Structures are given as C-alpha cells and as structure tokens.
Amino acid sequence: MMESNGVESHVYEPALKQVKKEYYEKRRSRGVVVLMIGGLLLLSGFVISAIMFHSNGSPTFALYGLTTAGIGLIVWGMADCLGL
Numbered sequence: 916m917m918e919s920n921g922v923e924s925h926v927y928e929p930a931l932k933q934v935k936k937e938y939y940e941k942r943r944s945r946g947v948v949v950l951m952i953g954g955l956l957l958l959s960g961f962v963i964s965a966i967m968f969h970s971n972g973s974p975t976f977a978l979y980g981l982t983t984a985g986i987g988l989i990v991w992g993m994a995d996c997l998g999l
Contacts, residue, residue: 946995953988
C-alpha cells in the first residue's frame with residue numbers, strides 16, 4: 916500500500932517494527948499483571964473455600980465465583996502475553 920503512494924519499504928519498515936514492538940511489550944506487561952491478579956483470585960478462592968468448609972459454612976461464592984473470575988483473568992492474561 917505504501918509503495919503505491921511513493922514511499923519506499925525501507926523507510927517505513929523500521930518505524931512499523933518499533934511501533935509493533937512497543938505495542939506488544941505494553942500488552943505483555945498488562946498480561947502479566949492480569950495473570951497475577953487471576954492467580955491471586957484462584958488462591959484466595961481456595962483458601963476461603965477451605966476455611967468455610969472446615970467451619971461448616973457455605974463455600975459456594977468462593978468455590979464458584981472466585982474460581983470463575985480467576986480462570987477468566989488467567990485466560991485473558993495469557994492471550995495478552997501471547998499477543999492474541
């Protein structure tokens with residue numbers, strides 16, 4: 916497309932590579948943060964459900980709610996880290 920406008924490929928390719936590199940680096944760093952938050956949700960869901968189980972409480976919210984949210988964040992973080 917740029918060649919049809921009179922711009923040589925050696926002019927815009929380095930700039931395009933730099934923009935892509937910065938974009939994917941930003942997504943990777945956001946993905947790592949989202950992965951850590953998802954992992955913390957999974958861990959806290961396990962701990963809360965274990966405590967509630969041993970105290971004869973209902974672990975339903977921790978078991979299903981936090982686990983579902985944690986898995987969703989893990990998938991989202993993995994997609995960001997992989998650049999999908």
